[in-house]
Amino acid sequence: FDYDGPSMKTTVPGPRSQLFVLLLNFVFSQNVGAVNFFCNYEESRGNYLVDVDGNRMLDVYTQISSIPIGYNHPALLKLMTNPNNLSTFVNRPALGILPPENFPDKLTESLLSIAPSGMSRVQTMACGSCSNENAYKAMFIWYRNKERGQSGPSAEDISSCMVNQGPGCPDLSILSFTGAFHGRTLGCLATTHSKVIHKLDVPSFDWPIAPFPRLQYPLEEFSRENAQEEARCLEEVEDLIVKWRQKGKPVAGIVIEPIQAEGGDNHASADFFIRLRRIAAKHGCAFHVDEVQTGGGCTGKFWAHEHWGSDDPADIVSFSKKLLTGGYYHKEPYRIFNTWMGDPSKNLFLCEVLNVIRRENLLEEVARSGKALINGLYELQAQYPGLLSRARGQGTFCAIDVRDDATRPLCVILGGCGDRSIRFRPALVFKEYHVHLFLNIFNDVLTQF
Amino acid sequence: FDYDGPSMKTTVPGPRSQLFVLLLNFVFSQNVGAVNFFCNYEESRGNYLVDVDGNRMLDVYTQISSIPIGYNHPALLKLMTNPNNLSTFVNRPALGILPPENFPDKLTESLLSIAPSGMSRVQTMACGSCSNENAYKAMFIWYRNKERGQSGPSAEDISSCMVNQGPGCPDLSILSFTGAFHGRTLGCLATTHSKVIHKLDVPSFDWPIAPFPRLQYPLEEFSRENAQEEARCLEEVEDLIVKWRQKGKPVAGIVIEPIQAEGGDNHASADFFIRLRRIAAKHGCAFHVDEVQTGGGCTGKFWAHEHWGSDDPADIVSFSKKLLTGGYYHKEPYRIFNTWMGDPSKNLFLCEVLNVIRRENLLEEVARSGKALINGLYELQAQYPGLLSRARGQGTFCAIDVRDDATRPLCVILGGCGDRSIRFRPALVFKEYHVHLFLNIFNDVLTQF
Ligand code: FES
Numbered sequence: 032f033d034y035d036g037p038s039m040k041t042t043v044p045g046p047r048s049q050l051f052v053l054l055l056n057f058v059f060s061q062n063v064g065a066v067n068f069f070c071n072y073e074e075s076r077g078n079y080l081v082d083v084d085g086n087r088m089l090d091v092y093t094q095i096s097s098i099p100i101g102y103n104h105p106a107l108l109k110l111m112t113n114p115n116n117l118s119t120f121v122n123r124p125a126l127g128i129l130p131p132e133n134f135p136d137k138l139t140e141s142l143l144s145i146a147p148s149g150m151s152r153v154q155t156m157a158c159g160s161c162s163n164e165n166a167y168k169a170m171f172i173w174y175r176n177k178e179r180g181q182s183g184p185s186a187e188d189i190s191s192c193m194v195n196q197g198p199g200c201p202d203l204s205i206l207s208f209t210g211a212f213h214g215r216t217l218g219c220l221a222t223t224h225s226k227v228i229h230k231l232d233v234p235s236f237d238w239p240i241a242p243f244p245r246l247q248y249p250l251e252e253f254s255r256e257n258a259q260e261e262a263r264c265l266e267e268v269e270d271l272i273v274k275w276r277q278k279g280k281p282v283a284g285i286v287i288e289p290i291q292a293e294g295g296d297n298h299a300s301a302d303f304f305i306r307l308r309r310i311a312a313k314h315g316c317a318f319h320v321d322e323v324q325t326g327g328g329c330t331g332k333f334w335a336h337e338h339w340g341s342d343d344p345a346d347i348v349s350f351s352k353k354l355l356t357g358g359y360y361h362k363e364p365y366r367i368f369n370t371w372m373g374d375p376s377k378n379l380f381l382c383e384v385l386n387v388i389r390r391e392n393l394l395e396e397v398a399r400s401g402k403a404l405i406n407g408l409y410e411l412q413a414q415y416p417g418l419l420s421r422a423r424g425q426g427t428f429c430a431i432d433v434r435d436d437a438t439r440p441l442c443v444i445l446g447g448c449g450d451r452s453i454r455f456r457p458a459l460v461f462k463e464y465h466v467h468l469f470l471n472i473f474n475d476v477l478t479q480f
Numbered sequence: 481f482d483y484d485g486p487s488m489k490t491t492v493p494g495p496r497s498q499l500f501v502l503l504l505n506f507v508f509s510q511n512v513g514a515v516n517f518f519c520n521y522e523e524s525r526g527n528y529l530v531d532v533d534g535n536r537m538l539d540v541y542t543q544i545s546s547i548p549i550g551y552n553h554p555a556l557l558k559l560m561t562n563p564n565n566l567s568t569f570v571n572r573p574a575l576g577i578l579p580p581e582n583f584p585d586k587l588t589e590s591l592l593s594i595a596p597s598g599m600s601r602v603q604t605m606a607c608g609s610c611s612n613e614n615a616y617k618a619m620f621i622w623y624r625n626k627e628r629g630q631s632g633p634s635a636e637d638i639s640s641c642m643v644n645q646g647p648g649c650p651d652l653s654i655l656s657f658t659g660a661f662h663g664r665t666l667g668c669l670a671t672t673h674s675k676v677i678h679k680l681d682v683p684s685f686d687w688p689i690a691p692f693p694r695l696q697y698p699l700e701e702f703s704r705e706n707a708q709e710e711a712r713c714l715e716e717v718e719d720l721i722v723k724w725r726q727k728g729k730p731v732a733g734i735v736i737e738p739i740q741a742e743g744g745d746n747h748a749s750a751d752f753f754i755r756l757r758r759i760a761a762k763h764g765c766a767f768h769v770d771e772v773q774t775g776g777g778c779t780g781k782f783w784a785h786e787h788w789g790s791d792d793p794a795d796i797v798s799f800s801k802k803l804l805t806g807g808y809y810h811k812e813p814y815r816i817f818n819t820w821m822g823d824p825s826k827n828l829f830l831c832e833v834l835n836v837i838r839r840e841n842l843l844e845e846v847a848r849s850g851k852a853l854i855n856g857l858y859e860l861q862a863q864y865p866g867l868l869s870r871a872r873g874q875g876t877f878c879a880i881d882v883r884d885d886a887t888r889p890l891c892v893i894l895g896g897c898g899d900r901s902i903r904f905r906p907a908l909v910f911k912e913y914h915v916h917l918f919l920n921i922f923n924d925v926l927t928q929f
Contacts (some may be wrong), residue, residue: 055584059592060600065817072571072580073564083581095819110561116520120523120569121556121829123804125543127514131521135504143508151509158820160613164665166681174680184680192679193658197671200684215818216613217667221644230641231633232624233617234684235649236631264831281787352819353570368514368545368800369664371607373721450693470714 033077033460036088036468044068045084074137075102078465088343089469095325096292097352099384100393104460112381119376123387126155126372139376142358144334148342150360155373159323159351160214161285165367166359167218170207170284170317171203173363177315180380204236204275206268206316208243210294213286213321222286225294235291239271239282243291244299248332248423249409261303262407265310272314283319284347285310289335292324296430296454298423301339308345319347327353328459331426332430338425353459355381393459400463401426404455407470415477421452429455481553482909485917487536493517494533524551524914528912538918545741545773545905546801548833549842553909554739557773559832569824575821583824588828591807594782597791599809604822608772608800609663612735615796616667619733619766620652622812626764652732653685653724655717655765657692659743662735662770671735674743674894688731692740696707697872698858710752714759721763733766733796734759738784741773745903746877747872750788757794759849768796775801777837777908780875781845789876802908804830842908849912850875853901853904856919862928870901878904883929 044052048068055061070338074081078101080090089099100107110116122129131244142153148375156162185198192199207222208214214220215229221236222227242263247253272282287307291297304320311318325335327350336344351357403423408431422431432452457465493501497517499536504510520570523530527550529539539551549556557564573580599747605611633648641648656662656671663669664678670685672678693710696702721731736756751768760767774784785793800806805826837843849872857871857880871880881901906914 051581051584052862055587055788056581059584059587061578061584061587062601062603062816062912066579069583070578073567075567075571078660078670080578083913094572094578097572097574098821102571103567104570105578108566110830111566111569117557117560118522118524118552120560122524123543125523125546128516129519129543130500130515132500132518134518135500135508137508137560138508138510152511154511160610160611160818161607161665163617164609165665168664172681173795184676188680189676192676192681192684193855194689195674195679195684199676199680200682203683215617216610216665217616217670221666226641227633230644231637231648232621232641233649233654234685235641235644237644240643258707335857338920354655364697367511369607369609370546371892376569407655430709 032103033101034079034087036087037079037472039086043082043084043086043169044059045082045086047083051083060119072102074426077101077104078461084278089465089472091453091457091461091469093456093458095352096329097355098458099327099355099457101460102155104387107380107384107389110379115381119379123371123374123376124411125370126375131375134375137378137382141378141385142354142356142360144385147336147348147360148344150348150362151184151361152362154166156351156356156357156359157371157373158165159168159349159359160216160219160350161348161369162357162359163213163222163321164218165214165369166319166349167222167284167286169347169359169361169367170205170319171201173317174203174281174315176202181451184339190456202280203266204238205319206239206241206271206275206282206285207293208241208287210243210291210297211226211286211295211322212291213288220287225291237280239275241268241271242305243297244303244315246298248297249299249423250423257300258302261299261306265303265306268307268310272310272316278314282316284312284319286319286321288321289325289338289426290330290428295426296423296428297450298425301341304339306335306342306343308343319349320345321349323351324456326350328394328397329426329456331355331394331401333394335425335428337468349440354385365367389458391460396462397426397459400461400466401429403463403466404412404429404469407466411470411474411477416479418477418480424455427455427461428456481552482550483528483536486528486538486921488697489534490535492533492535492537492719494531494535496712497530518604521551523687523849525770525902526550529908538914538921540902540904540906540910540918542907543785544801545778546804547907548776548802548804549836550907550909554834555832556829557830557834568828572820572823572825573872574819575824586824586827586831590827590834591803591805591809592893593834596783596785596797596809598791598793598798599812601808602809604814604827605800605808606820606822607640607806608798609665609668610818611666611772611798611800611806611808612671612770614664615768615798615810615852616654616671616733616735618796618810618816619654619768620650622766623652623732623764624728629803642754647852651729653687653729654722655688655690655734657690657736657740659692659740659746660735660737661740661742662737675761681790687744690717690720690748691738693742693752696748697747697870697874699749707751710748710755713824714752714755717760721765731763731765733768735770737770738774738787739779739874739877741903744901745872745877747874753785753788753793754790757790763830766795768798769797770793771799772798772806773787773905774877775799777843777846778802778875778877778905780814780843781852783842783844784874784877791840804833816864819928840909845911846875846908849910849915850878852912852915853878853918856915860919860923860926861907864929867926876904876906876910879908
C-alpha cells in the first residue's frame, strides 16, 4: 500500500502551507512558530507523508517517532470499520474506576504480551510526560514506604504534605543525566537537560545531574576510550548519590534513556547500563528506564534495553509514542490515579499494531534495514569526511552529524530534520528498499557540495 | 435513545465484576484498588451506565464528569462511520509541527467558537494535567519576559537553567487555595490541596496557599457572613503575595477553580472572583481560571466564569474532561511544545458535541434541570435535617452532604458517589425527567433511615 517514491511539486513549505500558516497566525492569532508545513493525512501512506501542496516525502521522522507502522495502515483502517470497536472510541472511560469489560483481555493481548523481563505490572497513561511523572511519583512513594517500614505515615507526614512541606512532601530527588530528555511538565522537566528553550524561566528542583558518557563512534573502534569515559560517569553517579544524601535530598530513583534521543542520539554500552543499575540497587535507588522514544521496535528489539541482555533490566520502564498509549511497567503496586488513566482506544490500535509487527516480522525487518542504513552512513561518511561525521545507531534508530548548510536541501524530501544532525526515526515498515532510496537521495545532495 | 430508567439485577459490584477484579488482580497482578465495577460500554446509553452484570444505573457522575452528551450518542457514532474521519483517528500527528489540513477549520468550529471573553488564542493539550502544567509554564515565561523587558535572557540565565538553578530556573511561585485540585503531575500537585493521598511522599514547591472561602449555604441566606469570609480570604491572598515576594519567590500567577470540585464542591461569589482578579492585576500576577471540571456547560453556561458577568475574566482559562480535548485559552504567544500537543480526533468529537449542545439547546436544559435538582435537594434537606445538609450547586453541578451511612445504598443506583457527600456531575442530557427520577429514588432511600 506504499507509494513508489518521493514526488516533489513545490519547495517546502509550499504556497498552500504558507497560506495556512498566515491564516492560523493572523486570522486566528494562533502560535505557529514550530509549524513545518500542513499535511494531507488522508493521502499519506506507509513511509510517505503528503503535504497540502501535493508533495510526497519519504518520512524518516514520523511525527517525532510516534507512527509505528506507517500512515493509514490497512489493518488500522479496518479496525475502525468494525462496529464492535465504535463504543471504545465514543465513550472514553475513567479507566481506574470503571474499566470496560474487555480491559483484562486487551491488556493481555497488548501491553502484557510485550512486558520487559521481570515485570508483570503495567499502568497505562496518556502520554510520555504523565508516564514519567507518575513513574517518578511511584519511585518516591516506594522510597518513603521503604524508609517507614511497617509503620504508616505519621501525623506530621499527613499534616505537612497538605501545605507542600516536609516530611509529608519529602526532599527526595531523581538523578538524571546531562543531555537527557524526559518530558516538559515540571517534574519531568527537572530531569530534562537537552535544550535551553525547554528549561528557561521554569522553576525547578535541586536534583543531581550526572554526566552522560560522551562516546566516540563507531563504538567498536573506540572501546577502550569509551570504557574509560563510562567509568568516569559511573563514578560521578556514585559521588552525586552520596553528596545528595548528605545534602538531605536523597536520590529515590535514577532515570535514563537507553539511547539519549532529543539530547543528540547519544549511545552507551550495555555494560554501562548494567553497572548503573547495580549502583542504583547498591544505594537503594529505584532504576527507571525511559523508553518513550526507544521502545516499540525501532532498535530492532521491542525494547532498547533488551540489547543489554539482562533479565532484570529495571524497576520501572516507561513508554509512549510508537506504543500509542503511554504508561509504565513496574514491580509493585502504588497509589497512582487520574481521570482517564490512558485511553482504551489507543490500546485497541496497539493490539493491532502488535499483530502487524508479528505477522510481518517487522522487528527482523528493522534489524535488516538498520544494518543497511548504518553501513550506508559509514560509507558516505568515509566518502565525505568534511561534511559527515559520527554516524551511529541501533536498528533504524540512527543519526549522523552533518555540516550545518548541508542539511537544508535534505529537509525538502525528509519529513523534518535537526540543526546539525539528521536523526532517523522511521516507521517499522521502513524497509531496505527505503534505506537505499534515502541513501541515493542523500548522496545526490552531498555531491552538490 | 435513552433507557426508561434504572434496572438492577444484582448488588454492585455484581458477581461478574468481582470475577474480573480477581482476574485482573491475581492473574495479571494489576492494581485494582480504585475499581468500582466493570462496565459494558456498548450497552450503556445516554444517562445510563450498564455494568457487566446487566445492571443499568442512572449515571450522575459520568466518568468523573467527562462524558458531555451521554453514552453512545448517535451523533458521535455517526461521526465514526464517516470515511472522511478515519484518517484523523489512525494518524495522530505531532500537531505543533505538522498540523492537518483541516486544523484551522476545526479549531474555528470547535474551541475558538466557545472562547472565553477577551481570549482569542487557544493551545490544545491532551489532558487536564498537561493543560495546567503548560499554563503554569506560560505564566512563568510571561512573568520573566515582563521582568526582563526588552533584553533577552542573560548568559547566566542560559547556563544556570540547564542545571536546574536560578536565575535561569527562577524561584517563582503559583498561588493556589486550600481544597484546590489542579491535577497530580508534580507542578499541578504543588497547587493541589484536596486530599492527603494525592500529596503524601511527593516532593513539592514552597508555594503560597491561601484559604478558599468556607461559605454557608444557601449562599443567598448568608450573604453578610459569606461576604466577610470572602474578604478575609482576599486579605490573606494579598498578604501572601507580599510575603512570598519578600521571600524571593514572587507569585507569577494565581490559579483557582470557579467551583472547587474535588475539594468538596465549594462555591464563592462572583464578587470574590472579580476582586481576586483585580488583586492579581494589581500585583502583576497572571490570573488562571481552571475550568477542567466546571467547563463544558454543566453550570448552565458554557464556562462557569461566565456567571461572574465579567468581560475580562482571566488571563488563562484551562479545560479538559467534557471538552474531550485538553488545553488552555490565553492572550499571548509562548514557547510551549510537546510531541502531540493534543489529539485532533478528540477535537473532531468536540465539534460534534458542540453541534449537539446548540441543536438541542442543552445549556438551557441544564439550567432547567439544575433548578429542579437544587430545589428538590432543598426540599429533601428540609425534610431530613438529620441526614442531609449543605445542598449547593450551579446548573446540575450540585452537591449535598449526607450522613455517612446514608450514602451507601445510593451508590447502588448511582454511578459512584463520595464519602460524605453526593456530587452531581451528570451529562448535559440529564433532563428534568431524570432529576425527578433521581429525587424519587433518593427519597425512597432516605425514608429507610
Ligand atoms: S500529561 Fe499526559 S496526557 Fe496530559
